[in-house]
Amino acid sequence: MMKFRIILPVFIxxxxxxxxxxxxxxxxxxxxxxLNQADYLLEGCKGVSEKDLLLCYMEKxxxxxxxxxxxxxxxxxxxASQLIKAHxxxxxxxxxxAVVINDRVxxxxxxxxxxxxxxxxxxMNYLLQAKYEDALVxxxxxxxxxxxxxxxxxxxxxxxxxxxxxxxxxxxxxxARIEYEKLxxxxxxxxxxxxxxxxxxxxxxxxxxxxxxxxxVSSDVALPPSxxxxxxVYADGSPPVSVSIRSDGNTLDPLEISTxxxxxxxxxxxxxxxxYLTRQAVRAGAKEAIAEKVGDKNEIGELFARAILxxxxxxxxxxxxxxxxxxxxxxxxxxxGVHDLEISxxxxxxxxxxxxxxxxxxxxxxxxxx
Amino acid sequence: MGCGLKRVxxxxxxxxxxxxxxxxxxxxxxxxxxxxxxxxxxxxxxxPKNETHYDASYDxxxxxxxxxxxxxPLLAAPAFPVQTKPILxxxxxxxxxxxxxxxxxxxxxxxxxxxxxxxxxxxxxxxRDNIQKETNYQSQGYVDPAMxxxxxxxxxxxxxxxxxxxxxxKDQPExxxxxxxxxxxxxxxxxxxxxxxxxxxxxxTAELAREASKPIIGW
Numbered sequence: 001m002m003k004f005r006i007i008l009p010v011f012i013x014x015x016x017x018x019x020x021x022x023x024x025x026x027x028x029x030x031x032x033x034x035l036n037q038a039d040y041l042l043e044g045c046k047g048v049s050e051k052d053l054l055l056c057y058m059e060k061x062x063x064x065x066x067x068x069x070x071x072x073x074x075x076x077x078x079x080a081s082q083l084i085k086a087h088x089x090x091x092x093x094x095x096x097x098a099v100v101i102n103d104r105v106x107x108x109x110x111x112x113x114x115x116x117x118x119x120x121x122x123x124m125n126y127l128l129q130a131k132y133e134d135a136l137v138x139x140x141x142x143x144x145x146x147x148x149x150x151x152x153x154x155x156x157x158x159x160x161x162x163x164x165x166x167x168x169x170x171x172x173x174x175x176a177r178i179e180y181e182k183l184x185x186x187x188x189x190x191x192x193x194x195x196x197x198x199x200x201x202x203x204x205x206x207x208x209x210x211x212x213x214x215x216x217v218s219s220d221v222a223l224p225p226s227x228x229x230x231x232x233v234y235a236d237g238s239p240p241v242s243v244s245i246r247s248d249g250n251t252l253d254p255l256e257i258s259t260x261x262x263x264x265x266x267x268x269x270x271x272x273x274x275x276y277l278t279r280q281a282v283r284a285g286a287k288e289a290i291a292e293k294v295g296d297k298n299e300i301g302e303l304f305a306r307a308i309l310x311x312x313x314x315x316x317x318x319x320x321x322x323x324x325x326x327x328x329x330x331x332x333x334x335x336x337g338v339h340d341l342e343i344s345x346x347x348x349x350x351x352x353x354x355x356x357x358x359x360x361x362x363x364x365x366x367x368x369x370x
Numbered sequence: 371m372g373c374g375l376k377r378v379x380x381x382x383x384x385x386x387x388x389x390x391x392x393x394x395x396x397x398x399x400x401x402x403x404x405x406x407x408x409x410x411x412x413x414x415x416x417x418p419k420n421e422t423h424y425d426a427s428y429d430x431x432x433x434x435x436x437x438x439x440x441x442x443p444l445l446a447a448p449a450f451p452v453q454t455k456p457i458l459x460x461x462x463x464x465x466x467x468x469x470x471x472x473x474x475x476x477x478x479x480x481x482x483x484x485x486x487x488x489x490x491x492x493x494x495x496x497x498r499d500n501i502q503k504e505t506n507y508q509s510q511g512y513v514d515p516a517m518x519x520x521x522x523x524x525x526x527x528x529x530x531x532x533x534x535x536x537x538x539x540k541d542q543p544e545x546x547x548x549x550x551x552x553x554x555x556x557x558x559x560x561x562x563x564x565x566x567x568x569x570x571x572x573x574x575t576a577e578l579a580r581e582a583s584k585p586i587i588g589w
Contacts, residue, residue: 078470088550089588133465140468144539170466 020048023055027321030063031212038063051107054083055318058110058118062322065121066209066369074125080118081141084110099283100290102230103276103316112149113156113261113268114320116142120159120327123166124207127365132169139166152268154186158259158327161192165205165329168194169363183257194255195333202358204332206245209324209369210345211238214262216269218315226291226306227284228313231276234269237262240326241346247332247339254332261323276316283313324369336360345370426554426582428471428537437479439576440560445487449562449571452489459493459527459565463558467537476535476558493527529571533560549583 064073126135214237295302
């Protein structure tokens with residue numbers, strides 16, 4: 001009979017399970033600079049729980065992006081985008097399981113900010129492949145996400161600037177102007193207007209990722225008799241710092257538009273707090289009722305049940321961890337022809353972009369990560 | 371006495387745990403069976419001419435409808451008398467919607483229908499590089515001079531055929547509801563421009579609007 005007392009809680013604990021192991025390993029390899037190994041670990045998302053599939057697609061999408069495998073990254077991120085749309089429903093199974101166990105057993109649907117950044121990286125991928133029509137499709141989908149969660153996402157200036165750029169690339173200046181006006185309002189500036197095209201010159205557009213986005217940690221409060229409140233909060237991240245760019249020996253002063261991804265993610269999580277706090281309250285009530293029900297028949301059983309239910313309470317700290325802490329869009333106007341550039345960010349290393357061929361009246365895109 | 375009470379309590383505790391465990395196993399087995407029956411694979415052929423929509427977004431039925439709607443009046447347009455057989459060059463339909471739609475499929479379908487009508491002739495822009503490669507090869511001395519394709523004999527287009535696909539999407543506002551409604555309006559503008567004068571000599575629009583709803587709560 002003793003085995004039932006052991007097997008059941010172990011089974012439930014396994015159900016609530018920790019995050020899929022390949023994801024953790026892949027993240028670790030990514031930040032150690034072993035991008036190929038990180039990509040290999042997430043091959044086909046094998047070993048990743050079905051509930052974490054979105055995370056797998058998002059992490060793999062970023063890994064492939066920084067491997068400069070933009071086509072493959074696009075393929076994976078499009079799957080993430082489709083999954084987000086498919087999850088746009090309240091699942092009875094998920095909700096009922098979460099009420100007795102914890103939020104980690106639910107299918108990961110992505111924070112509002114992460115849902116936007118799937119489109120952000122897709123836009124970047126398409127622009128880097130000179131697929132401007134597809135980039136604009138993603139831009140329009142990003143606008144739909146902005147419209148859905150305006151309060152949470154208004155701090156993401158990078159994505160807004162990217163959308164404006166997509167409109168410019170499709171020769172839709174009025175739509176671009178509207179986005180620049182919104183951007184100026186969000187940034188508290190009077191006007192944002194990129195340099196107009198000049199004969200004999202072209203543009204280099206850099207997407208610069210810096211640091212790593214903050215991860216979620218658990219913030220716990222214990223209340224008598226055995227209620228544990230465990231909510232996710234974002235730890236401190238690394239906001240973007242100004243970048244210094246030199247071309248052919250000269251320091252440049254280009255237009256830079258940055259987003260602190262940690263700040264946007266925190267706002268996004270705060271705006272979703274009503275959801276998980278309501279679920280937390282319902283769960284605390286349900287767990288208390290279960291413990292009392294067991295206690296009606298057996299006091300030791302109640303103690304045991306309370307201990308298990310207390311241990312089961314765990315904040316959902318899953319998040320997209322390979323995201324940079326900051327994203328900066330840099331627009332550099334250069335003479336047509338070949339250029340060598342040095343890009344430095346704060347105290348970190350200097351990246352070199354050599355042999356960048358700028359076409360007259362055209363744009364060249366590059367993505368970098370510090 | 372105390373030892374006996376403890377044994378009874380342990381026995382009762384075990385019995386409750388056993389009941390919970392058995393119920394849990396039954397619930398998991400039923401769920402697994404339900405999932406397995408729901409996952410049985412099936413395949414069937416569909417008639418591409420029949421209208422089939424799973425949601426409000428653009429699909430192959432829409433393509434057929436739009437192409438039919440645009441081509442039929444164009445074939446009867448007085449701007450292109452039957453005897454003239456104008457030469458068209460086709461530029462791909464531009465996708466300005468918020469969906470990844472392969473507009474090449476629309477362009478190809480319009481071209482096919484117009485070409486099959488025998489009222490228009492077409493220049494294949496996509497084969498220009500290959501034509502150049504092939505004619506260059508022929509002029510390098512490998513091909514019998516009598517059989518060489520003479521350069522400078524390609525047809526010049528009279529008109530440019532192009533179009534733009536646009537969409538306007540509207541979601542039902544957030545409120546207490548059981549179903550989420552979505553409305554999408556699509557329009558495809560087709561235009562034919564005279565290459566000599568730059569004048570738009572023909573313009574038409576095909577429109578379609580659809581509403582779809584899906585439950586907010588699911589399994």
